[in-house]
Amino acid sequence: MSNYLNVNYGVKSWLLTRDHKRIALLYLGAVTLFFFIGGAAAVIFRIELLTPQGDLVQAETYNKLFTMHGIIMIFLFLIPAIPAVLGNFLVPMMLGARDLAFPRLNLASWYVFVTGGLFLLGAMIAGGVDTGWTFYTPYSTVYSNSYVIATALGAFIVGFSSIMTGLNFVVTIHTMRAPGQTWFRLPLFIWSHYATSVIILLGTPVLAITIVLLALERLLGLGIFNPALGGDPILFQHLFWFYSHPAVYIMILPAMGVISELITTFSRKRIFSYQFVAFSSIAIAVLGFFVWGHHMFVSGQSVYAGMVFSFLSMFVAIPSAIKVFNWTATLYKGSVSWQTPLLYALGFIGLFTIGGLTGLFLATLAVDVHVHDTYFVVAHFHYIMVGGTIMGYLGGLHFWWPKISGRLYPEGWAKFAALVIFVGFNLTFFPQFLLGYLGMPRRYYAYPEEFQVLNVMSTAGASILGVGYIIPMVYFIWSMRYGPPASANPFGASGLEWQTASPPPTENFAATPVVTCEVYTYPSEHDRGANP
Amino acid sequence: MRSGFPLFPEQASTLAGRVDAIYFFLVIISGFFSLLIFAAVIYFAIKYHHRAGEEHAPGLVNDNLTLEIVWTVVPLALTMIMFVWGAKVYFSMSRPPNDSLEIFVVGRQWMWKFQHPDGQREINELHVPLGQPVKLVIASEDVIHSFYVPAFRVKQDAVPGRYTTVWFEATKTGRFHMFCAEYCGTQHSGMIGRIVVLEPVQYAAWLSGDTATPGAAMAATRPPADGSLADRGHRLFQQLGCASCHLPDRQGIGPLLHGVFGNPVRLRDGRTAVADESYIRESILQPQAKITAGFQALMPSFQGRVNEEELMQLLAYIKSLGKR
Numbered sequence: 001m002s003n004y005l006n007v008n009y010g011v012k013s014w015l016l017t018r019d020h021k022r023i024a025l026l027y028l029g030a031v032t033l034f035f036f037i038g039g040a041a042a043v044i045f046r047i048e049l050l051t052p053q054g055d056l057v058q059a060e061t062y063n064k065l066f067t068m069h070g071i072i073m074i075f076l077f078l079i080p081a082i083p084a085v086l087g088n089f090l091v092p093m094m095l096g097a098r099d100l101a102f103p104r105l106n107l108a109s110w111y112v113f114v115t116g117g118l119f120l121l122g123a124m125i126a127g128g129v130d131t132g133w134t135f136y137t138p139y140s141t142v143y144s145n146s147y148v149i150a151t152a153l154g155a156f157i158v159g160f161s162s163i164m165t166g167l168n169f170v171v172t173i174h175t176m177r178a179p180g181q182t183w184f185r186l187p188l189f190i191w192s193h194y195a196t197s198v199i200i201l202l203g204t205p206v207l208a209i210t211i212v213l214l215a216l217e218r219l220l221g222l223g224i225f226n227p228a229l230g231g232d233p234i235l236f237q238h239l240f241w242f243y244s245h246p247a248v249y250i251m252i253l254p255a256m257g258v259i260s261e262l263i264t265t266f267s268r269k270r271i272f273s274y275q276f277v278a279f280s281s282i283a284i285a286v287l288g289f290f291v292w293g294h295h296m297f298v299s300g301q302s303v304y305a306g307m308v309f310s311f312l313s314m315f316v317a318i319p320s321a322i323k324v325f326n327w328t329a330t331l332y333k334g335s336v337s338w339q340t341p342l343l344y345a346l347g348f349i350g351l352f353t354i355g356g357l358t359g360l361f362l363a364t365l366a367v368d369v370h371v372h373d374t375y376f377v378v379a380h381f382h383y384i385m386v387g388g389t390i391m392g393y394l395g396g397l398h399f400w401w402p403k404i405s406g407r408l409y410p411e412g413w414a415k416f417a418a419l420v421i422f423v424g425f426n427l428t429f430f431p432q433f434l435l436g437y438l439g440m441p442r443r444y445y446a447y448p449e450e451f452q453v454l455n456v457m458s459t460a461g462a463s464i465l466g467v468g469y470i471i472p473m474v475y476f477i478w479s480m481r482y483g484p485p486a487s488a489n490p491f492g493a494s495g496l497e498w499q500t501a502s503p504p505p506t507e508n509f510a511a512t513p514v515v516t517c518e519v520y521t522y523p524s525e526h527d528r529g530a531n532p
Numbered sequence: 533m534r535s536g537f538p539l540f541p542e543q544a545s546t547l548a549g550r551v552d553a554i555y556f557f558l559v560i561i562s563g564f565f566s567l568l569i570f571a572a573v574i575y576f577a578i579k580y581h582h583r584a585g586e587e588h589a590p591g592l593v594n595d596n597l598t599l600e601i602v603w604t605v606v607p608l609a610l611t612m613i614m615f616v617w618g619a620k621v622y623f624s625m626s627r628p629p630n631d632s633l634e635i636f637v638v639g640r641q642w643m644w645k646f647q648h649p650d651g652q653r654e655i656n657e658l659h660v661p662l663g664q665p666v667k668l669v670i671a672s673e674d675v676i677h678s679f680y681v682p683a684f685r686v687k688q689d690a691v692p693g694r695y696t697t698v699w700f701e702a703t704k705t706g707r708f709h710m711f712c713a714e715y716c717g718t719q720h721s722g723m724i725g726r727i728v729v730l731e732p733v734q735y736a737a738w739l740s741g742d743t744a745t746p747g748a749a750m751a752a753t754r755p756p757a758d759g760s761l762a763d764r765g766h767r768l769f770q771q772l773g774c775a776s777c778h779l780p781d782r783q784g785i786g787p788l789l790h791g792v793f794g795n796p797v798r799l800r801d802g803r804t805a806v807a808d809e810s811y812i813r814e815s816i817l818q819p820q821a822k823i824t825a826g827f828q829a830l831m832p833s834f835q836g837r838v839n840e841e842e843l844m845q846l847l848a849y850i851k852s853l854g855k856r
Contacts, residue, residue, distance in 0.1 A: 060718050132715050138692060139675040139717060143641070227693025228835075230818075233676060234691065267580070269590040276600050298678065299689045300696040303626045307619045314611035318604060325603045328569060331576035333591030338581065346573055353569050357562035360611060364558060364618035366551050369625060370685040373678060373713040437555070438541050439682025441713045444721035448709065453537045522590070 003406065003503040018103035019506055024089035025404070026110050031081050032473070034117060038072035039466065041065045046428075046462040049455045054446040062445040063130040064146065070133030071151065075158045076117050078389050079247065082254035084113070084165055086396045087193050089404060091169055093497035093504065094187050096178030096513040101171040109164035116157030123150035132443060134244075137225035137236040141217040149215055156211045159204045162250075166200030169193055178496065180515035184278070187495050187519050188271065191278040192257025195285040199246045199253075202289070207243035210236070234299055241292035249288040252352075252384055253281055255392025256323055259345050262395050263327045265493040266342035267334025270520035272326045280319035287316045297368045306365055313363035320356045324349060339491070340414040344395025347422050351387025355380060358433065376436025382429045394421070394472065401476065402490045406503035407483030413475045421468035427461025494520050544704040544729065545684035550621050552685070557617070561610055625686065628699035632667035633660070636761070636844040639670065639677035639690035642719040644710065647844060650739060651756040651764065656725030658710065660702055661735035667699040669809055669847075671840045678714035681727055687713055695809040702729040765849025768842055772834065786831060787824045790853045798825040812847050 004021045014022055045065045048056040057065070088106065092099050100106050123129060129151040131140040140148050173194050177186070214236070216222045223229025225236040264271045271277055293301065293309030327349055336342070358380040362368050371377060402408055431454040440451045447455070489498040500509050543549055580590075635658070636647040646654045660666045670679055672690035679698060680687040688698035712723035730738055758764055769775055777786035787797075792807045800823040805811055814821050816838065819831035838846065 054721075059721070063715075063718060063720070130718070134715075136676060136715070139715075143675050143717060227691075233693065267590065268582070269593070272593065273595045273600055275595075297622070298687045299676075300691050300694060303623060306622060310619060310622075311615050314615050315608075317611055318608055321607045322600070322604060324569060326600075328572045328576070329593075329599070331573065331580065333593050334576070334580050335582040335590040336577050336580045337584070338577070342577075346577060349573055350566075350570055353566050354562075357565060360562070360614055361555070361558050363611075364554060364614045365622035366547075366618045366620075366625065366685075367555050367558065368618075369622065369687050370551055370555075370682070372687060373680075373715075434539055438538060439680070439709060439711065441680065441711050441721075443715040446721045448724075450538055 001501065002505060003501060004506045005406070005503050007506050016107070018099070018107055020088050020092050020099050020103065020106055021404075021504065021506075021508075023106050023110055024085050024087075027080060027084040027088060027113070030110070030114055030117065031077050031085060034072050034076035035081075035469075037121070038069050038077060039469065041069040041072070042462065043466055045069070046459045048445070049447075050459050052447050052449045052452050052455075059445045060130060061128075063132075063443070064124075064128035066443060067129050067132050068124050071120060071129075071155065073385075074133055074247070074251075075155050076113075076120065078251040078385055079158075079162060080113060080165075081393050082258060082389070082396065083169070083193060083196060083250075084109075084161075086258065086393070086400060087169065087254060088165070090189065090400065090497055091172055091193060092176070093403075093500070093508055094190055094495050095172065095176050095181065096496045096509060096515070097172065097176040098507050098509070100168045101176060102168050105164050106168055109161040109168070112164065113158055113161035116154045116159075116161065119154030119157060120151060123147040123154060126150070134240060135214060135236075136240075137214065137217070137231075137233045138227070141214060142226055142228075148218060152211045152214055156208055159207050159211075162200045163204050166197035166204075169197040170201065173197075178513050178515050184274065185515055185517070185519050186278075187257075188260035188274070188277055188281075189254075189257035189495075192253045192260070192281045195281040196250050196253045199250050199285050199288060203243045203246040203250070206239060207247075210239040210243065213239070234296070234301065237296055237299060238292065241295045242289075245292040245295065246285075246288045248381070248384065249284050251389050253284060255348065255389045255396075256281065258392040258396035258399075259327060259348050260323075261493075261495070262341045262345035262399055263330050264520045265399070265491055266339060266345070267331050267336050268492065268522045269330060269334040270518070270522075272329035272332070274518070274520070276322050277326050280322045283319040284316065287312070287319070291316055294363055294368070297365055298372050310363055310365045310368075314360070317356060317360055317363070320352075324353055324356070340409075340411060340418055341395045341399035341491075343415060343418040344391050344398065347418065348388060348391040348395065351383050351391060351422075351425065355383030355387055358383065370439075371436050373442055374436035375432040375440050375442055378442050379429045379432035379436060382432075386429070387425055391421075394418075397472075397476075399491065399493075400497075401479070402486030403497060403502045403504070405476075405480050405483070406486055406501075407479045408486050408490065409472075409479045409483060410475050413471060417468055417471035417475075420464060420471065424461050424464030424466075424468050428458050428465050429461070431455075431457040431461075492522065494522055541685075542683045542704070542708070543685075544706070544708055545681075545686070545700040545702055547621070547625060547700060548683065548685045548703075550624075554614070554617050554621065558614065561614075565607075625698075628667040628697060629665040629701075632665040632699055634667050634669065635660075636841075636848070637668045637670045637679060637690070638673055638840045638844070639679065639712065639716075639723075640673040641675065641717050642712070642723040644677075644679070644712075644723065644725055645841065647761055647841060648739070649761055649848065651758065651760045652739060653756070656710075657728060658725070659728045659730060659735065659738050661732045662702050662705050662729050663732065665699055665701045667697060669844065670696045670698065671844070673840050675716050676714050677712045677716050677723065680711040680713035681708055682711070683708040684727075689714055695813060697809070702727075705729045705731060761845050761848035762852040763849075765845035765847065765852075768838070768846055769849055772837070774846075777831070785828070787827055789850050793851045793853070797822075799823060800825050800827070809847060812850055813843055816843060816846065 129146040131144050213224050217224045223231040225231040225233050291313040294313045297306045435454045486502045496513050638645045646658050670690045672692040677690040684700040686700050688696050708727045710725045710727050777784045778789050782788050796804045797807050817835045823829050
């Protein structure tokens with residue numbers, strides 16, 4: 001039977017495709033490559049941090065490595081991973097649509113993404129950049145002797161690919177829903193991608209503006225951020241975080257959408273309080289724009305500004321808490337089957353809970369003064385970004401892999417890898433909370449001896465984590481050829497994407513599906529398809 | 533500074549205990565909610581575990597608005613306690629006591645430079661007395677740095693182009709880490725030093741360079757030959773020609789500087805500004821920014837003619853001028 005994978009062959013049929021499913025796979029290839037490059041940088045600096053003194057690489061190289069790790073992971077992996085891979089594949093399918101609203105724009109977004117990514121990699125190969133992913137001024141505009149402009153330009157270009165994807169999603173979700181698919185019959189994955197797209201559309205242009213201003217100051221000596229020219233270095237931080245704090249929600253919201261799908265599917269039960277979960281995504285998107293100043297509590301901004309931002313930051317915790325409580329309640333009286341995607345979902349709930357609660361430490365003014373710019377912050381955002389986003393991404397990738405590839409992955413290996421990743425992750429990042437409260441600043445190439453034991457634990461965890469990430473890559477590739485063929489709906493899930501063949505035909509559905517009931521409605525037990 | 537394998541930082545300032553109290557409150561709240569969630573997730577996953585082939589239909593559970601309201605309002609109330617408590621201590625952090633000893637700090641790639649009121653200077657080491665509030669006025673010569681003493685639980689960025697302040701009162705003698713917490717370039721992790729807290733008697737001995745006093749083995753400095761900070765500022769004031777306009781008898785073409793510091797100044801455009809450190813700094817570097825009522829905008833900029841340390845000396849001199 002003809003499907004989107006075998007409908008035609010050849011490099012050209014992929015590079016010029018307008019099929020959202022093939023574009024999703026192009027993105028999958030690109031973000032996987034970038035993920036392993038960014039991860040390799042982390043491996044090197046974690047080994048460097050085994051000993052208190054700097055010995056493996058030079059200080060300058062170390063600074064370039066953590067900068068490279070941050071920039072690649074954020075701009076080339078975490079931001080695009082779920083929306084551009086899973087979102088691209090699933091948004092049209094969940095809506096019963098044939099494709100996204102603008103297929104050519106979708107393909108263009110991939111080319112823009114790859115161009116920006118090559119700029120970033122090119123800058124790193126040419127000599128690298130040592131400003132940290134935050135590009136703080138005046139270090140970045142005056143004092144750094146590295147490839148700041150090329151790198152910033154790369155981030156600028158990549159931003160436009162996000163904007164294209166976000167625009168495509170918003171229009172598609174508004175205009176291309178299946179007959180009968182009202183807003184409250186949409187999968188929560190769609191709600192979270194809608195919220196993400198809105199943040200992308202409102203926030204990313206501010207990043208672009210900030211990068212242009214940075215380039216103008218660095219290239220032409222225009223005094224914008226440099227106080228010696230009458231500029232204000234704190235202005236840069238305001239502009240930067242006005243995008244980059246919401247960007248945190250660009251990274252986590254899609255993962256929350258994935259988790260909602262996984263929890264309901266593997267409990268075989270409708271999500272507890274659909275509307276609260278749906279609107280909490282919107283609340284996070286809106287509130288996320290009003291908290292950027294919490295990155296600047298010790299920057300010398302007014303005490304009262306600090307108080308306002310602390311107050312507002314507390315509110316972001318609430319919609320996140322609502323989601324966690326509702327996911328937990330969904331398991332109650334469910335019919336829980338412990339398959340790999342559920343393991344990732346449960347891992348997500350645990351790690352995101354820790355990540356979210358430690359966010360409160362950072363929103364609390366007096367405590368933030370002590371832990372700001374220490375490893376406490378590093379641990380916190382890795383619990384959100386790695387424990388949250390990457391767990392969600394991997395859970396989603398496993399869940400939809402049979403749909404994407406038409407093949408089943410080896411369940412035993414997959415469970416094993418999930419466990420390795422969970423253990424490795426916690427061993428890597430939990431000690432960093434202790435390091436941070438002890439006072440070890442982040443971005444330190446060498447450190448006082450009393451911090452060594454915790455650093456060794458962290459490095460040990462990182463090596464386990466690294467292995468954990470390689471295993472799924474191996475068996476996913478293996479399964480494409482040798483995996484048993486998947487049925488249309490191997491997990492007994494409820495979304496429209498499961499009502500068509502695995503892998504789907506190019507046009508997704510033979511006939512446009514009609515939606516007659518709410519989304520998470522499960523057929524009775526015996527109708528269920530074979531388990532992998 | 534400790535060796536071994538500590539898991540909790542020393543408390544060595546009056547603020548440390550207050551910050552840690554909030555921290556423990558947060559740890560307890562977070563611990564409680566984490567365990568609650570973990571326990572519920574694991575319990576439900578096991579109790580409602582469905583094995584392949586078993587007949588086991590999910591139960592019918594309706595949404596529960598009361599539950600939603602409870603788990604919205606309870607966390608909100610708890611976060612408000614965190615906010616108020618954290619803000620209260622943060623506010624104290626931002627308000628140095630009036631009797632604070634004032635020390636000037638300049639950060640640059642990659643060192644910390646200190647100037648004591650009596651003129652002693654130190655690099656990457658700061659001696660302070662036990663039990664007396666110390667206020668640091670911080671500037672940067674180049675990029676953003678951040679002055680951080682974990683044992684005191686204080687941190688403040690050093691921002692080029694402006695002054696920031698931080699204060700602490702040490703409660704324990706000894707040596708403590710001093711870090712740069714804001715990434716500032718290649719040797720960022722080398723921009724570290726130590727704070728040495730001395731008993732007041734030893735501190736006085738250290739200041740005077742008296743090696744005979746017990747504990748003065750640490751004495752590293754003598755009172756500088758060029759006088760106190762204010763003395764140096766006074767000489768600069770003469771050398772730079774400030775004295776020819778800012779006359780002490782109100783007859784100069786510049787405003788009288790006696791008694792200005794810390795008081796409101798009426799400006800020509802009708803606004804009022806408080807003559808704090810930042811105001812004095814701006815008035816020297818960008819004199820056109822705020823013109824005192826009744827005066828012409830005649831003063832030239834001293835940007836590039838005085839460095840951050842000299843500015844601090846001038847500031848110390850202007851502060852030392854009593855009312856006339």
